Amino acid sequence: MMAKWLEYARIAGRQALRKRARLLLTALGIAIGVAAVVGIVSLGEGIRCQSVAMIEEQSDLALIEVTAGLHGGTIVPITASKTASIASLPHVQASAPVVKAAFATRQQTYLGVVGGRWDEMVAVFDPVLHQGRGYRAGSADAVIGRDLADQLLRYEGIRPGDTFGVLVREYGESGLPEDREGDLAAVGILQERDDALDTAVLMDAATVTALAGERDTYDAVYVRVDSPENVFSVVEGIEGLGLNANGAFEEIESVNNLMDVVILVLSSFTGISLVVGALMIVNTMIISVFERMREIGITMAVGASQSDVVGLILLECLYIGIIGGLIGDLMGIGFAAIINTVGRSLILDRLGANFAGFAEADITLITPQILAAGMLIAVLLSLLAGIYPALKAARLNPVEAIRQM
Amino acid sequence: MTAIVATERLTKRYGTTVTALDDVSIEIRRGEFAAIVGRSGSGKSTLMNILGCLDAPTSGSVAIGGRQVDYTDRSALVHLRRTAIGFVFQQFNLIPNLTAEENVEYPLLFNYRERGERTERARALLERVGLPERASHYPAELSGGEQQRVAIARALVHDPLIVLADEPTGNLDSKTSTDILELLRELNRDRQTTFVVVTHDRECESLFDRTIGMVDGRVVA
Numbered sequence: 001m002m003a004k005w006l007e008y009a010r011i012a013g014r015q016a017l018r019k020r021a022r023l024l025l026t027a028l029g030i031a032i033g034v035a036a037v038v039g040i041v042s043l044g045e046g047i048r049c050q051s052v053a054m055i056e057e058q059s060d061l062a063l064i065e066v067t068a069g070l071h072g073g074t075i076v077p078i079t080a081s082k083t084a085s086i087a088s089l090p091h092v093q094a095s096a097p098v099v100k101a102a103f104a105t106r107q108q109t110y111l112g113v114v115g116g117r118w119d120e121m122v123a124v125f126d127p128v129l130h131q132g133r134g135y136r137a138g139s140a141d142a143v144i145g146r147d148l149a150d151q152l153l154r155y156e157g158i159r160p161g162d163t164f165g166v167l168v169r170e171y172g173e174s175g176l177p178e179d180r181e182g183d184l185a186a187v188g189i190l191q192e193r194d195d196a197l198d199t200a201v202l203m204d205a206a207t208v209t210a211l212a213g214e215r216d217t218y219d220a221v222y223v224r225v226d227s228p229e230n231v232f233s234v235v236e237g238i239e240g241l242g243l244n245a246n247g248a249f250e251e252i253e254s255v256n257n258l259m260d261v262v263i264l265v266l267s268s269f270t271g272i273s274l275v276v277g278a279l280m281i282v283n284t285m286i287i288s289v290f291e292r293m294r295e296i297g298i299t300m301a302v303g304a305s306q307s308d309v310v311g312l313i314l315l316e317c318l319y320i321g322i323i324g325g326l327i328g329d330l331m332g333i334g335f336a337a338i339i340n341t342v343g344r345s346l347i348l349d350r351l352g353a354n355f356a357g358f359a360e361a362d363i364t365l366i367t368p369q370i371l372a373a374g375m376l377i378a379v380l381l382s383l384l385a386g387i388y389p390a391l392k393a394a395r396l397n398p399v400e401a402i403r404q405m
Numbered sequence: 406m407t408a409i410v411a412t413e414r415l416t417k418r419y420g421t422t423v424t425a426l427d428d429v430s431i432e433i434r435r436g437e438f439a440a441i442v443g444r445s446g447s448g449k450s451t452l453m454n455i456l457g458c459l460d461a462p463t464s465g466s467v468a469i470g471g472r473q474v475d476y477t478d479r480s481a482l483v484h485l486r487r488t489a490i491g492f493v494f495q496q497f498n499l500i501p502n503l504t505a506e507e508n509v510e511y512p513l514l515f516n517y518r519e520r521g522e523r524t525e526r527a528r529a530l531l532e533r534v535g536l537p538e539r540a541s542h543y544p545a546e547l548s549g550g551e552q553q554r555v556a557i558a559r560a561l562v563h564d565p566l567i568v569l570a571d572e573p574t575g576n577l578d579s580k581t582s583t584d585i586l587e588l589l590r591e592l593n594r595d596r597q598t599t600f601v602v603v604t605h606d607r608e609c610e611s612l613f614d615r616t617i618g619m620v621d622g623r624v625v626a
Contacts, residue, residue, distance in 0.1 A: 004517050011503075011514065018502050298498045301459060302512035302559070303487030305480065398459045402498065 012315035033274030034328025039335030115208030132188030297401025321382030491560030
């Protein structure tokens with residue numbers, strides 16, 4: 001059976017090669033469409049790739065903040081067993097379960113307090129102390145972020161080493177605020193790190209709950225993933241526990257979603273040229289069937305079935321598709337190169353200095369998948385375009401077909 | 406001798422006015438070399454097309470090799486054309502972009518024969534029809550007589566029960582015509598293949614075992 005189709009392929013190849021100029025021009029029709037799609041998609045992929053690289057450069061991708069999840073209207077809290085499950089997920093390098101609270105100084109400076117173990121904080125955030133030391137478990141020690149420390153120094157004169165009073169606002173049974181008081185010791189100041197820790201107060205969890213009230217769940221877990229590539233698998237694991245995962249990876253997700261839509265829309269517009277190419281194939285094959293009517297009749301007279309005839313014609317279309325796909329992929333690579341050289345300066349002008357990252361890199365990206373898709377589109381469209389002419393050929397009445405001059 | 410092809414009250418009408426075949430009952434025996442003669446329009450070609458399973462009768466029946474032909478069963482018709490019937494046409498009808506040898510082996514392609522066997526059979530037949538040195542020539546490079554010899558080889562390559570030749574000499578000069586008819590006769594004798602040859606020249610009637618005359622769609626004695 002296989003051998004039979006190889007023989008058919010040989011015969012169909014001979015037929016296709018009869019009118020080489022026609023074969024080439026028809027293939028070119030589909031090739032131009034493929035080239036346009038390949039070029040546009042490569043531009044989309046290039047921009048996607050650059051945007052993701054920029055996000056990776058500017059943010060800490062391997063950090064995930066886990067918060068309580070919502071499942072069917074009920075809150076899924078972060079219990080001790082959940083934190084243990086998170087810590088044991090593959091690719092999790094370190095995790096820090098924390099409680100959160102809002103304190104204020106006597107002069108009403110807001111203090112966002114994060115309570116956890118210092119060693120875990122170190123493992124997840126890798127903080128560098130600008131001054132002083134880390135906090136000790138069970139103490140009233142506080143390590144203050146750089147921006148907040150500057151503010152406290154400037155407006156309240158609190159320096160590292162000082163002890164300062166804080167208020168925890170709570171509401172009594174009457175609904176009136178009842179502030180609880182406590183004292184914190186500023187034992188250390190973090191170096192500036194351009195993230196949320198710059199305005200936070202880090203301290204021991206037990207001290208936080210002693211002031212702000214006991215609780216049996218955590219407010220968040222900070223997770224350090226071993227490398228950015230594994231973030232999505234860890235996120236999947238976390239979501240599998242019914243919890244929420246937030247972080248810079250979400251930006252990548254949204255860039256990916258956006259680019260998917262952009263690429264889809266752009267390639268469907270350029271895909272119109274593919275329709276034109278396919279119609280050219282339909283036209284060419286109808287003419288070809290018409291010209292060879294007598295041969296088709298003879299082929300049937302000597303024993304070809306209708307499906308043999310359909311197969312022979314579709315094989316010819318397959319050749320057009322393969323040639324069109326090859327030429328189209330090559331032209332697409334060239335098209336992408338042109339966008340890269342000519343289009344880059346134009347695009348950079350429009351985007352401005354924020355997108356300077358695009359300047360050194362290629363803005364188009366040809367992947368094997370794009371080229372394979374180009375080839376697949378060309379072949380499928382050619383076969384699709386061949387169906388009508390092939391059926392037309394197979395339905396010829398052999399007696400009338402042979403009578404044709 | 407047994408009948409290899411038998412028709413029973415075969416009728417073919419086109420529309421309501423034209424009757425191409427009218428109540429034709431004939432028998433062709435195994436190994437016979439039969440001629441059908443008649444003017445153009447007498448229904449010879451229609452009969453050939455029906456015998457060759459290319460066309461269906463309006464009424465009546467045909468048996469090939471002792472079996473009734475079911476003209477509604479398309480795949481059965483294809484099978485008969487593939488295995489039991491060989492055609493020789495007036496116009497030679499070779500495929501122009503295939504060589505003589507490829508043209509001869511073309512029917513075997515649809516019979517799923519191995520390439521080696523196809524080539525062997527095609528070569529042997531080309532030699533038998535006197536064209537061994539023309540195997541790699543294309544039809545356009547051959548004379549009319551040579552093309553018809555290639556076509557005859559093609560009609561025999563799958564060892565059919567019967568070869569139907571529709572005016573095989575109609576496009577040839579009289580010398581070549583005689584040669585072709587004599588070749589057919591020799592092949593009939595050597596291979597015991599049954600031949601039905603449509604002709605309108607009565608000069609070579611002596612070559613045939615039997616002559617079936619047709620007038621206005623009817624068989625006349």
